[in-house]
Amino acid sequence: MTALASPAAPPRRPAPRVRSSRRERRMTRTAWLFAAPFVILFLVFMAGPIVGSFLMSFTDMTTRDLQTPFQVNIVGFDNYVRLFQDPRFLRSLLNTFTFVVVAVPLTIGLALAVALALDKGIRRFRTVYRVGYYAPVVTSIVAIAIVWRFILQPDGLLNGFLAVFGIQGPDWLQSPSWALPSLIMMAVWRNIGTIMVIFLAALQGVPREHHEAAMVDGANAWQRFWNITIPAMRPAILFSTVITGIGFLQFFEEPYVMTQGGPLDATLSTAMYTYDQFGFGNYAYASAASYVLFLAIVVLSLIQFRLISRKD
Amino acid sequence: MTRTITRRTSRLAAAGAVTLVGALLLAGCGRTDSPTGGGEGGGDAIDDSPATGTVEVWAMGNEGEVLDELAAQFEEENPDVTIEVTAVPWESAHDRIATAIAGGETPDISMLGTTWVGEFAATGAFEPTPDGLVDESSFFEGSWDTAVVDEVAYGVPWYVDTRVLYYRTDLAEKAGLEPPTTWEEYTAFTKGLQEAGAEWGVSLPPGGFDSWQYVTPLAWQQGGDILNEDGTEFTFDTPEWEEAFAFYTSFFEDGISEPRRLEGGEIESAFINGEVGAFYSGPFHVGLLLEQGGEDFADKFGVAMVPGADSRTSFTGGGNLAVFEDTENRDASWKFVRWLSEPETQLAWYDISTDLPSVQAAWDDPTFAEDPYLSVFGEQLQDSKAPPAIATWAQVSAVIDQELEKATRGDTTPADAIAAIQQQATSIGTGK
Numbered sequence: 117m118t119a120l121a122s123p124a125a126p127p128r129r130p131a132p133r134v135r136s137s138r139r140e141r142r143m144t145r146t147a148w149l150f151a152a153p154f155v156i157l158f159l160v161f162m163a164g165p166i167v168g169s170f171l172m173s174f175t176d177m178t179t180r181d182l183q184t185p186f187q188v189n190i191v192g193f194d195n196y197v198r199l200f201q202d203p204r205f206l207r208s209l210l211n212t213f214t215f216v217v218v219a220v221p222l223t224i225g226l227a228l229a230v231a232l233a234l235d236k237g238i239r240r241f242r243t244v245y246r247v248g249y250y251a252p253v254v255t256s257i258v259a260i261a262i263v264w265r266f267i268l269q270p271d272g273l274l275n276g277f278l279a280v281f282g283i284q285g286p287d288w289l290q291s292p293s294w295a296l297p298s299l300i301m302m303a304v305w306r307n308i309g310t311i312m313v314i315f316l317a318a319l320q321g322v323p324r325e326h327h328e329a330a331m332v333d334g335a336n337a338w339q340r341f342w343n344i345t346i347p348a349m350r351p352a353i354l355f356s357t358v359i360t361g362i363g364f365l366q367f368f369e370e371p372y373v374m375t376q377g378g379p380l381d382a383t384l385s386t387a388m389y390t391y392d393q394f395g396f397g398n399y400a401y402a403s404a405a406s407y408v409l410f411l412a413i414v415v416l417s418l419i420q421f422r423l424i425s426r427k428d
Numbered sequence: 429m430t431r432t433i434t435r436r437t438s439r440l441a442a443a444g445a446v447t448l449v450g451a452l453l454l455a456g457c458g459r460t461d462s463p464t465g466g467g468e469g470g471g472d473a474i475d476d477s478p479a480t481g482t483v484e485v486w487a488m489g490n491e492g493e494v495l496d497e498l499a500a501q502f503e504e505e506n507p508d509v510t511i512e513v514t515a516v517p518w519e520s521a522h523d524r525i526a527t528a529i530a531g532g533e534t535p536d537i538s539m540l541g542t543t544w545v546g547e548f549a550a551t552g553a554f555e556p557t558p559d560g561l562v563d564e565s566s567f568f569e570g571s572w573d574t575a576v577v578d579e580v581a582y583g584v585p586w587y588v589d590t591r592v593l594y595y596r597t598d599l600a601e602k603a604g605l606e607p608p609t610t611w612e613e614y615t616a617f618t619k620g621l622q623e624a625g626a627e628w629g630v631s632l633p634p635g636g637f638d639s640w641q642y643v644t645p646l647a648w649q650q651g652g653d654i655l656n657e658d659g660t661e662f663t664f665d666t667p668e669w670e671e672a673f674a675f676y677t678s679f680f681e682d683g684i685s686e687p688r689r690l691e692g693g694e695i696e697s698a699f700i701n702g703e704v705g706a707f708y709s710g711p712f713h714v715g716l717l718l719e720q721g722g723e724d725f726a727d728k729f730g731v732a733m734v735p736g737a738d739s740r741t742s743f744t745g746g747g748n749l750a751v752f753e754d755t756e757n758r759d760a761s762w763k764f765v766r767w768l769s770e771p772e773t774q775l776a777w778y779d780i781s782t783d784l785p786s787v788q789a790a791w792d793d794p795t796f797a798e799d800p801y802l803s804v805f806g807e808q809l810q811d812s813k814a815p816p817a818i819a820t821w822a823q824v825s826a827v828i829d830q831e832l833e834k835a836t837r838g839d840t841t842p843a844d845a846i847a848a849i850q851q852q853a854t855s856i857g858t859g860k
Contacts, residue, residue, distance in 0.1 A: 180859065182526060183552055270688075290689065376636065379636075398823070
């Protein structure tokens with residue numbers, strides 16, 4: 117079964133031998149010429165600012181240095197040390213971590229369930245459902261915020277619904293214990309659509325013959341799902357987990373429009389914290405905070421690649 | 429081939445990084461203490477000849493949309509001048525000005541939130557107000573202070589905004605109470621409103637963005653302040669501040685105020701349907717309430733000066749105008765600013781924008797003096813104060829917001845809250 121599941125890797129092409137003849141050198145030059153527009157744009161607008169802000173994180177730059185950015189003092193790792201001494205920053209890391217750990221599996225699981233339902237279960241109005249689940253992805257966050265406020269208000273839709281069962285719901289957004297779960301709920305709802313589309317595509321790529329062969333072998337639906345569908349979807353799941361993980365680590369829009377990081381910093385994410393610091397004009401300090409987040413993203417992605425793509 | 433390219437790229441990147449670090453190290457041997465431009469006092473005086481050339485002005489929000497109308501009048505009086513108004517949304521205005529300063533692409537004049545002056549003045553991007561351009565004493569004192577950083581004025585206050593107490597007159601009548609003048613009366617008044625049918629006596633934000641604007645006046649009213657006399661140290665760990673915090677949180681402990689922040693839009697409807705008996709706000713709420721409450725609601729609410737302790741100080745904000753150091757049309761820019769702060773212009777501006785004049789003389793006009801609502805604002809402006817124009821104010825005020833929220837939620841005591849504010853504010857510093 118496992119042999120069936122992992123398609124054979126394409127034979128690797130032998131690496132071209134490096135030989136520097138004049139012709140090759142000219143070709144290299146031409147290649148660079150063609151690549152130049154991208155390379156220049158990348159260096160000026162991407163790599164430049166990235167390297168710049170990295171260097172900035174070792175200085176004490178604030179608003180007062182706007183006109184004279186090179187007159188700053190080099191402070192080494194001071195900003196990083198200060199970050200980890202700031203209880204609010206640590207709180208923001210904890211919030212972000214909680215958010216990722218809860219929301220990523222939830223998003224992937226629900227998206228997979230929805231994708232399977234749309235692929236197999238639901239026959240009627242399939243397009244309606246697909247549009248329905250995808251709509252939140254393309255809706256403006258501002259519109260979403262307004263609607264979710266109505267849902268989460270103390271006398272809103274959600275509490276009205278809970279009241280039917282005799283449950284007195286909390287004031288979701290202004291309760292320090294419920295604000296983060298509320299935003300998790302909202303973020304999951306917003307992101308299911310994208311992942312669902314990816315999974316639908318992946319499901320269509322699962323070879324029918326494998327399923328047929330397994331049926332002949334007497335595998336039931338669950339066994340086929342677990343041993344054929346899931347392994348065949350592994351690249352899609354890996355991809356989705358990584359992009360959702362990265363997206364959720366940078367979790368910003370939801371607290372920005374709904375809670376501004378409150379109440380009592382319950383929804384203060386690291387990105388939100390960084391944004392605040394930039395707003396205060398603490399450019400160097402904010403850069404340091406964003407590099408900590410960047411490092412976290414790199415680490416998380418590495419872990420996910422390890423966990424999901426292990427060769428069998 | 430791939431390999432050579434990657435190796436070369438990485439070498440290039442490394443070289444670039446090294447050069448950059450080097451440049452930073454060389455150039456970055458510490459900063460000079462004084463801001464680049466400016467200096468003491470303004471530059472040359474501005475004469476009375478007509479303005480000429482082009483002046484680029486940035487204005488935010490509603491002001492940005494309607495300033496053209498007013499500028500047309502200036503252009504009529506000065507035929508050789510062109511005023512180009514750019515409307516900037518409030519949300520992005522702060523960043524846009526910062527970016528413009530960094531890039532050296534500033535306009536000639538910009539409108540500013542009163543609390544930004546300290547921060548941007550520290551960059552040296554503003555030109556000090558020329559001597560004799562305007563008469564300092566013609567402005568409200570609290571308002572003029574918003575333009576002054578280290579005893580140098582940068583620009584002038586354009587319009588003002590202050591907080592007064594909005595209350596339901598029908599409920600107050602039912603309870604047999606007059607609007608409060610002291611703290612004791614204030615507590616009794618709001619309790620009375622509750623007995624007369626309001627669910628909450630007064631609506632106060634339990635924390636969150638800008639809630640410092642509600643608690644700071646309480647410290648001012650007892651003679652407390654944010655900075656010491658010479659503006660070098662924070663004075664949050666004082667009895668005045670502790671008392672202010674204790675008084676503010678008492679409204680939540682006694683169940684007079686709802687421990688929930690009412691967002692814009694919610695407050696009007698809660699006040700109109702009688703759920704909330706009183707709240708604090710600026711002048712724009714008069715219009716909003718008359719519009720949303722319908723004809724007969726005008727008889728059901730009134731405004732009053734804020735209750736106080738030793739004084740009845742309120743918070744003042746508003747908008748200032750500043751001229752940038754690298755303006756290409758200095759004379760015309762200041763002439764426009766001067767014209768905007770003339771009493772007649774400010775009256776015309778009120779008609780266009782409903783912004784309250786920063787010049788006291790304009791308030792003698794019947795438009796304000798005889799209006800039952802606006803006259804209260806005029807009176808309150810005589811006793812209103814702005815936070816100090818220091819570069820780090822946004823950050824320090826955010827700390828007050830956080831600690832106030834902890835105090836109103838009962839997570840900390842007023843004494844611990846002010847100690848925490850003092851400690852954090854000191855570590856943030858005044859930005860000098």
